[in-house]
Amino acid sequence: NAGVTQTPKFQVLKTGQSMTLQCAQDMNHNSMYWYRQDPGMGLRLIYYSASEGTTDKGEVPNGYNVSRLNKREFSLRLESAAPSQTSVYFCASSEDGTYTGNTIYFGEGSWLTVV
Amino acid sequence: GEDVEQSLFLSVREGDSSVINCTYTDSSSTYLYWYKQEPGAGLQLLTYIFSNMDMKQDQRLTVLLNKKDKHLSLRIADTQTGDSAIYFCAERSKQGGKLIFGQGTELSVKP
Numbered sequence: 001n002a003g004v005t006q007t008p009k010f011q012v013l014k015t016g017q018s019m020t021l022q023c024a025q026d027m028n029h030n031s032m033y034w035y036r037q038d039p040g041m042g043l044r045l046i047y048y049s050a051s052e053g054t055t056d057k058g059e060v061p062n063g064y065n066v067s068r069l070n071k072r073e074f075s076l077r078l079e080s081a082a083p084s085q086t087s088v089y090f091c092a093s094s095e096d097g098t099y100t101g102n103t104i105y106f107g108e109g110s111w112l113t114v115v
Numbered sequence: 116g117e118d119v120e121q122s123l124f125l126s127v128r129e130g131d132s133s134v135i136n137c138t139y140t141d142s143s144s145t146y147l148y149w150y151k152q153e154p155g156a157g158l159q160l161l162t163y164i165f166s167n168m169d170m171k172q173d174q175r176l177t178v179l180l181n182k183k184d185k186h187l188s189l190r191i192a193d194t195q196t197g198d199s200a201i202y203f204c205a206e207r208s209k210q211g212g213k214l215i216f217g218q219g220t221e222l223s224v225k226p
Contacts, residue, residue: 033213033214035216040123040218040219041218042119042121042203042216042217042218042219043158043203043205043214043216044216045213045214045215048213058213090157090158092214103160103163104148104160104214105160106150106157106158107157108156108157109156109157
């Protein structure tokens with residue numbers, strides 16, 4: 001059972017380049033999320049999608065775009081990478097986006113360095 | 116707004132109990148979570164507690180919730196070197212069900 005799968009695991013980009021982080025879940029979850037993790041700051045929400053066809057900004061959306069391609073997939077795009085976007089990115093999913101105890105499952109993370 | 120705070124570091128000796136503390140601001144949070152992250156890995160859900168509970172115990176883990184003070188703690192009994200990791204407290208927001216995380220507490224267990 002794969003759970004939440006993210007690709008790539010590691011990526012080095014030059015400033016100004018673009019790239020897309022891919023995320024897929026096989027649990028038939030409605031809600032999906034993208035977080036970034038920086039030292040001493042915990043995880044901060046970039047964007048989330050409460051259901052297929054909807055996306056909403058989180059805490060730190062600037063410089064990112066997302067696409068909920070279908071129920072399984074939620075991609076994160078950096079149009080013009082900046083060094084400040086060097087971070088570890090986590091995709092996550094949960095069955096229901098409302099305030100229930102449904103567990104939120106995380107992917108293994110994608111380490112992105114922008115030079 | 117929603118905010119979750121944790122102390123950044125905790126060091127204990129092997130065999131002792133560890134207590135990791137967390138405060139949150141959103142009184143409407145219904146679920147609070149503890150996640151563990153080992154170096155170079157993703158987040159692993161350890162346990163969660165519903166807001167109408169005061170305590171939850173799961174083997175070596177005890178979660179205490181003081182809703183009046185908006186204070187959550189995680190106690191690890193008989194701490195082992197394998198417990199060394201970063202521990203994140205999180206509250207579940209009503210808005211979209213997203214998780215709001217604390218900064219993480221780095222637990223160091225010395226033999």
